[in-house]
Amino acid sequence: MKEDRIEIQFFYVPDICFPSSEEMTKKFGKLKFWKHKKIDTPEVPTFKVPTFKQYLQECHFVDAGKQLIIREDRMFALKQEGIGSKMKLVEEEEDSEARLAKDYEDLLELVMRTLENSLDLQSAEEQEVLKEAVQAVLQEEEQDVRWEGFQEKERPPWRPRRCKQNHEALLERLVQRRMEEAQLDPSIEIHSSMQQSITCKAKQLKEDLLKVVTWVRSCYPEQENVCQFYATLYHRIFSAKLREIAEYTLCDEDCILLLQWVKQDYPNILNVPKIKEVIDHTKLDPLLPEDMITPLEQQFLTSEKREVSTCLHKILDREETAWKDGELPQLMDQVDCCPQAIDVIQCFHRHVEYAQKMLCDETKARSITCQMSSFLKDYETFHAKVIKSKQTNTEAVLMVNLSCLIQYRDYITKNAHLFPEDVKTDCLSLLTTMTESTQRYFISNMHKELKELYRKVGSNEWLKNSQGVDEELLAKLEQHIQKFNNLDKMCCQELLGEIHKEFLAEYVRKMMKKKIKLSDKDQQEMAASELCLNSQRIHTCLTAAGSNIEWLEDILPKLAELLKLQDPDSIKLQLVDLMSVYPDLSERHISAWLRLKGNLSSLDRKMILESVTCSQDQIEDKQDSLQFSRSFFSIVRIK
Template sequence: MRVVPVTECGFSTVWGAPMKGGACCPIKIPRAAGTKQDLCSQDFASPLLVGCRRLSTFCNMRIRIPNLWNITGRRPSDVNSTPDVDGTPDVDGTLDVDGTPGVDGTPGVNGTPGVTDGLQAPSEEQPNSVPLTFVENLEKFRVYEASKLLIEREESLFGEMSETETSEDHQEEVANLHADYTKLLERVQYILKGSMSVGLRDVSVENLSSAVKAVCQEEERYQAWKEKNRTPPTWRRRSWKEIHDSLLLDLTTERLVVLPTTPPDMKESLQKEVNHMGKQLKEDLFWVVDVVKLYYPPHMDICNSYARMYHQVLSNKVKGISDIILVDEDVRFLLLWVNDFYPGMLQKPELTAEIDTEALGKLLSQKDLEPLEEQYLSKQQSELMTYISRVLEEEEQRWKDEEEPQKEDGYYVSPVAYDIIQLINGMVTSTETVVGDRHKAQSITCELSSLMERFKVFHSSIIRKNKANSSAYIKANLGCIEQFRDVLENNGHLFTEDERGKCLGIVAEMKQSAHAYLLSPVHDSLKSHYRKLGTKDWLKKSVFEKLLENIETKMQDLQGLTTPCHQELIGQFHREVAVKYLSRLLKGEVKLKNQEQQEEAYTVVKDNAETLHKLFSTMGSREEWLKDVLTKIAEVLKLQDLPAIQIHVATLGSCFPDISVKHVSALLKLKTNVSKADRKTVKETLSDILNEPHTDNAPAFFSQVQVK
C-alpha cells in the first residue's frame, strides 16, 4: 500500500487493497483541523497498513477455504474464531491451546512465526496428507487406526515415566486415555455385533476387518503389559481376546432368543421355540463359514469358536426345556431333535469343512437324556406290545368265527406275521432314530417272546381242536412261521440277542408241530405199506411201487402251502419215509443167507433209494443226501470181505455221526454168514470212528431210526 499526498483537496489519498480488475481502492484521509502542517508528513500509515493487511489475509483465506483442511486438518464446517481442543490453528490467526501459530502468520504463544510468513499460500491441488484424529477415526469406524493412536498415547504416557510419576502427574491424561479406550471398545463391540447381520447391513466388511485387527492389536498390547514388572493401567487388566469371546457368547445368546408368542398349546410353543433356534443357528453358522471367517486370522479359529458358543447356548436352552414335565409327544420331538435333526444339520459339507463337529459332542449329556429316553422307550414298548396283541386277538377271533383263511395264488395266507413284522421293523427303526442307539431301540422288543408264546398257544389250540378248517389255518400259520424265522435270522438288529434266541426256539417248535399235524394222517394211511418193507414180499418190486403210488396220492392233501413251506414239508415227509424204510429193514424180518440174496437185497435197496429220491424231488424235496444214506446201507449188504465192511462202516460213521453200534449190529445180523466175532470187530471199528471229533453240520438221521 502506498500513500500519495493530495493537497489541493485537503485530503491524502491512500491506495489500499486491490479492487476488481486489479486497481487499488483510493482511501482519503482528512487533515487535522487547525494544523498548518501537511498531515501526510505524520505517520498515520502504519496503523492503517496493519488493518488492511488483516483484511487482505481474511479475503485470501475465504477464497482458499478448501485448502484450509490441508493446513489445519479440520473440516471447513469447523472454522471458527475459538481455539481447537486438539491444538490446531484457527483461520483467524488466534492462538491454539497448544500455542501453535495461526495460519495468518501471527506469532503463537511461544513466539514462533505464523505458517504463512514469507511463504506462498497453499494451493488447491496440495494432497490431503494430514492423518485423522482419534475421534475422526472412530466416526469413520476406522477402529484399527484409532487403536494405534491410543497405543501411541499410552506408550508416551507410560513408556519413559515411572509408575509413580504417571499416576501423580498425569492423572488427567490417564483419565482421558481411559475414556477413549472405553469409546474404542464400545465401537468395536458395535461392529462385532453388526457382523452377524446377514449381508452386513449394520457394518461394512472394511469395518469388520478393522475391528478384528484392532482386537488382535490390543491383545498383543495386553500380553506385552503382562510381561512388564509394573501395574498395568485400568484398561489393560483384561484380555481383549476374552472380551471378544465374551461378546460373541452374549451375541449368540441374543441370536437364539425366541420372541414371546401365545400359541394355542404348549406343544406348539415348545416345538416352535426349538425349531426357531435350530433355524437361526443354521443360518448363522453358514454366515460365519461363508463370510465372517474371511476377516479373521486363522489362529483365532473363528468358525469353531462360534460353533462351540452356539452349541453351548443351545445346549443350555434345550436342557432347560427338558427339565420341565413333558408329554410323550414333546419327549419324542426333543429326542429326535437332539439325536437326529441337530447332528444332521452339522454334517452339511459346508460346515464340516470348517467346523470340527465331532468335538462338539452331544447337545444333552447322558444324564440329561436318560429320563427322556426312559419315558420314550417305555411308551414305545407298551405301544408295540399292544399292537401285536391286537393282531393276535383279531386272528383268534377269525378262528372262533370259523372263517376260512384267505388264499392268494392258491396258498393259504395269514396277515399275522406280516402285520407284526411291520410293527416291529417300523417301531424299532424309528426308535433307533429318535434315541440314536440301536441297542436301546432293541429293548422295546424285550417282551416279544411272551407274545410269540401266546401265538404258539393259539397254534396248538387249532391242532388240538382239529376242526374242519384247522388244516387250512395250520398251513397259513406255516407261512407266518417262515416269515418270523426269516426276519429273526436275517434282521437280528431288530431284537436283543436273548429275545431273538427265544423266539427262534418258539417258531421251530411251531413248525415241528405243524408238520406233524399235516403228515400224521398221511403216515397213518401208509401203515399197511410200511409193514411189508424188510420182508420177503419186499424183495418183490410191486410192494415198494404200491407204497410210492399211495405216497403220491396223499401228497395232494399237502397242497395250499407257499413254495418255501411246501418244500420244507415235503422234505420232512421224505426224511420220515426214509426213516420208516430203514427202521423196517433193521427189524431183521428178512434173512440174507448167502451172497446171492445179499446182492439181490443190495439191488432192491439201491433201486428203492433212487426211486424214492426221484419221486420226492419231483414233488419239491431238496433232501438229496437221503439217497446217499440208503445207498451206503445197500453197499454194506453187498460186501463180503471183513476189511471192506470195516472200511465202509467207518465211512458211514464219519458221514453220519449219529449212527450207533446198535444200528450197525442190526444191519450185520441181516447177513447170516457174518460171524459174531466179525460183527464185534466191525462195531469196534465204528466206535473208534465215533470217538473222533466231527463237524456239527452233519444231518441227523440215524438218531430217528429206532432199533432194539
C-alpha cells in the same frame, strides 16, 4: 493436543559485489529487456491426514485407534522423562489425558456397537466395517500387552482395557438375547410347548451358525477360531435349556422328543456341511449329563417295548380271529399268502432300528428284542390250539404258519447282532419247537394215509413184486404231497425234505420188521437189486416234489450192499463204513438188518456185532460236523 507448526528458518547471506549497470552496458552494450511470460509451476498436492473424528465417521477404527495409541505413547514418554513438573505442563497433560480418555470411549462405543450387529450383516461393506472393529479390538489387546509390567501409577488409568474380554462378553450377551427372542415359524404346527421352545431355539442356533460361517468368519483372523467360539456359546445356552426341561417329569411323548433332539436332531445341525467344516463338535460338552440321559433312555425303552408288544399282539389277535372264523389264507402268485410274518418283522425291525438311532447304541437297543421272545411264546400257545383243533381250515392255516415260522427264523439268524445271546437262543428254540410240531402234524397225516400200503414193504408180496408195491406207494404219496404246492419254495423244500426222510425211515423200518428172511445168496442179491431200484424211484419222486436232501439217495444202496456180501469180514468192513457216514446207526438197527440174511449163523452175527461195537468209539472220534448232520437211523424206531 497442540497443533503441529511448520518452522521456517531464515538464513543470513553476506553482501556480494555485483557489477553496476553502466559497467555492464559498456561491456555488453545496451541490454534489451524482454517481457517474460509467466510460467505456471505445478502445484504439489498436499496430503492432509484425516482427523480422529473423520476416521470414526468413515468407520476406519484401526487408523483411529492408531492415532489414540500414538497420543497415549507420547503421554507415557512425557511421564517417563519427568517433563511436566511445571504446573502449566501438568495441567496441559491432564487436559490431554481427559480428551484422550473421551476419544477412547467414542471409539470403543462404535466398535462395540458394530460387534453387536455381527449377525445382521447383509453386504460386503458391512463386512468390512466388522473387520475393522475386530482388528481394532485386537490392536487394543496388543496395546494392553505393551503396558503389562508397569505400575498402576505409571500407566494410563484405562489400561488394561481388556477389549477382547469385553468383546467376548458382548457376543455372549448377543447370543443369549437372540436365543431368548427366537421365534418359531408360524407355518409349523407344533402342539407341545416344550417342543416349540426347543425347536425355535434350535432353528435360531442353526441360522446364526450359518451366518457366522458365511459372513462373520472372514472378518476374524483364522487363529481366533470365531466359528468355534460362537458354536460354544450357542451350545452352552441350548444345553442349559434342555437341562432345565429334563429336570421335570416328562410324558412319554416329550421324553422321546427331548431324546431325539439330543441324539439326532442337534447332531444333524452340527453335521450340516458348512458348519461341520469349521466346527469341531467333539470339543463341545454333552448336551445333557449322563445322570439326565440315563432316565430318559430308560423311559424311552419302556415306551418302545410297550409299543412293540402292542403292535405284535394286534397282528396275532387278527390271525387268531381269522382262524376262529374259519377263514382260509389268500393266494398270491399261486402261493398261500399271510401278511403276518411281513407285518411282524417290519414292525419289530422298525422299532429296533429307531431305538438304535435314538440311543446311538446298538447294545442298549437290544433290550427291545425281548419282545420278540414274548410274542413267540404267545404265538406258540395259538399254534398249539390250531394243531389240536379239527376245523376245516386247520391244515391251510398250519401251512401258512409254517412259512411264517421259517421267515422269523431266517430274520433272527440273519440279524443275530440285534439280539442278546439268551434272547436269540430262546427265540430260535421256540421256532424250532413250533416248526417241528407242524412238520410232525403233516408227516403224521402222511403216515396215516399210507399205513395200509406201508405194510406191503418187506413182505412176501414186496419180495415177489417190489416195483408194483413201490409204484402204488409212491402214487399215493404224490397225491398226498400235492397239497403243499401252494407253499412258498423255501418252506416247501424244508417240509418235503422232512417228509422224504420220514418216508424213507418208515420204509427201512418196515424192511427190518422180520416179515421175510432171505435164505440164500440169490434171494439176497435180488432183494439188494430191488432196493437200489426202489431207492432211485423214491428219490426221484421226492426231489421232483421239492426235497433237496441228496444224501438220502445212498441209504438203501448201502444197506443193500450188506445183503449182497457173504463174507463176515467184508460185512464188518461195510458196517464200519456205514457207521462212519451215519453215526446214529445203532447195534439194534444192525442186528435187525442182518436177520434178513437167512444164511448168516447166529455165531457170525454175534461176532460181527461185537467187532462193530469195539470200532464205534474210534469211529466217533474221526466223524466231522457234516457227518453228524446226517441223522437218519435215530428216526427209524424198531423194537
